[in-house]
Amino acid sequence: MDAEAQESFREFVANRSSALLKTAVLLSGGDRHAGEDLLQNALIKAAGRWHRIDEPEAYVRQVLYRQQVSRWRLKWPRRELSVAEPPEPAAGQDTSGAAELRLVMRGALARLTARQRTVLVLRYFEDLPEAEVARILGCSVGTVRSATHRSLARLRALAPELAALGPAAAEQPASRDYSPVEVRQ
Known part of the structure; x- marks a missing residue:
């Protein structure tokens, strides 16, 4: 990947990773760690094909969906123990x-x-x-x-x-x- 493509990829990750992470967490059943793994794998695949991708967000979302489909097709799904995270309260709001x-x-x-x-x-x-x-x-x-x-x-x-x-x-x-x-x- 050349310097221009690297910068473009970094910009994409910085701008869109939070929205993509929300989708990945929802797809993985609220497990933030599994969602992060799902997104990381999708971004790795996108980085390898970055110069050929016309619509990066659509491509990454498609990879997220397909990886999740592959996960639930596994014969023995791998489950990690997840722990509840307390919600962060907004300043001055109930x-x-x-x-x-x-x-x-x-x-x-x-x-x-x-x-x-x-x-x-x-x-x-x-x-x-x-x-x-x-x-x-x-x-x-x-x-x-x-x-x-x-x-x-x-x-x-x-x-x-x-x-x-x-x-x-x-x-x-x-x-x-x-x-x-x-x-x-």
């Missing part, structure tokens, strides 16, 4: 609700299978259309739809408290009275 939501979501995502987690990350965090997710995962659009549906149902079953913690809960009325009403004419 972030306990947001921190609780993140912890509940991280725990629920970690209990999904790698395939379910990957489908949800691609569809909702990366906001990719079903056809693109199907292309990345090498399956049909119908498979992506059913996997998304089943993954969301499993996520709701694993963490029913997410409904009470999310922003939509604050907008919903506390309770509705569906008792019969007398109508006078």
Whole structure:
């Protein structure tokens, strides 16, 4: 790699690594160390082909997705013990609700299978259309739809408290009275 390409690669890593790390951590079920490993491997592959890559971020994301797919296809997945990290509070703000939501979501995502987690990350965090997710995962659009549906149902079953913690809960009325009403004419 020549000096110009090295500088271009360093700039890319400095500018985009935090966003790519978020995706990698989500793909790995909230395990920051596994996400860092996933991203590091993707960046190593990108560095080797840097002069041939037209869209670096798209290339690195594609490598992340494919590596994650390869991981959940392993016969014996390698698991590391992860430890919870306390959330960093914002200065002067009560972030306990947001921190609780993140912890509940991280725990629920970690209990999904790698395939379910990957489908949800691609569809909702990366906001990719079903056809693109199907292309990345090498399956049909119908498979992506059913996997998304089943993954969301499993996520709701694993963490029913997410409904009470999310922003939509604050907008919903506390309770509705569906008792019969007398109508006078």
